[in-house]
Amino acid sequence: MAGEMMRGSRKTMKVMVAMDDSECSFNALKWALDHLFVTPPEMGTTVLAEEPNPVEPDMLVLVHVQQPFQHYGFPAGPGGSAVYATTSVVESVRKAQEENSAILMSRALQMCRTKPNVKAETLILEGEPKDKICNATEQMHMDLLVVGSRGLGTIKRAFLGSVSDYCAHHAKCPILIVRPPKETAVPTTM
Numbered sequence: 001m002a003g004e005m006m007r008g009s010r011k012t013m014k015v016m017v018a019m020d021d022s023e024c025s026f027n028a029l030k031w032a033l034d035h036l037f038v039t040p041p042e043m044g045t046t047v048l049a050e051e052p053n054p055v056e057p058d059m060l061v062l063v064h065v066q067q068p069f070q071h072y073g074f075p076a077g078p079g080g081s082a083v084y085a086t087t088s089v090v091e092s093v094r095k096a097q098e099e100n101s102a103i104l105m106s107r108a109l110q111m112c113r114t115k116p117n118v119k120a121e122t123l124i125l126e127g128e129p130k131d132k133i134c135n136a137t138e139q140m141h142m143d144l145l146v147v148g149s150r151g152l153g154t155i156k157r158a159f160l161g162s163v164s165d166y167c168a169h170h171a172k173c174p175i176l177i178v179r180p181p182k183e184t185a186v187p188t189t190m
Contacts, residue, residue, distance in 0.1 A: 013058040017146045018133050018163065019108050020064065021100070024148030028178035029062070029108055032146045037115045057119040062108045063136055064101050064122070065129035069093045130166035138172040145175045 017032055019025045037058055069090060105122040112120035125132045137145050147164040164177045 014061070014141065014143045015058070015146060016061045016063055016133075016137055016140070016142045016144070017108075018065075018129070018148070018167070019062050019104060020129070021104055022148065022150065024150050024178075024180055026108070026111070026148075027180060028146050028148035029111055031178045032060070032176075033111060033115055033118070036144075036146075037118045057117050060112060060118050060120045061136075061140065061142070062105060062112075062120060062122045063125065063133060064104055065125045065127060065132045066097050066101055067129070068126055069097070130163045130170070133163065134167055134170045134172070142173050145171050145173055147175065147177055149177045149179050 013036070015032060015036060017025070017029050019029065037060070101124050105124065109120055109122065112118055123136065125136065133145070133147075136142075145167060147167055149162075149164045164175075168175050168177060
């Protein structure tokens, strides 16, 4: 198993960061890169291939889950009949989702390039984000799941649902929830 390979006296770390288009997820990725993937001073920016035991990079999986597009809608007007989207509309929406996901993951990968000791890869799934993220961590035998938090209060979290809250209770690996950075207060003058 890849996670069992040894780097000196420690195993290679496998971390998954859940990504969406919110700044909260990018804050979580930045936190993970800054605190979990510290470049050893002897490593510098390159690893020579002729070294007898080159350092195995840690693995970072950036996961993004697209919500499935509903092929129908329920109008609020009288009649209550379902309206189905045409195939061309469904394909247009699906293509737009794929393009947005590619842009999102490209931005995230660009952030990862600052760490030479990290092997980053992307994973784009479709379905309910909280379920897909938890399943992916289990199937890929991740050591840690990192998610961002929007900082919802207890009541909002109960009504709106929270991916980070769900993952905290259902993921089969440890989870790190990165809260949004505190706003820096600007002093006011009187």
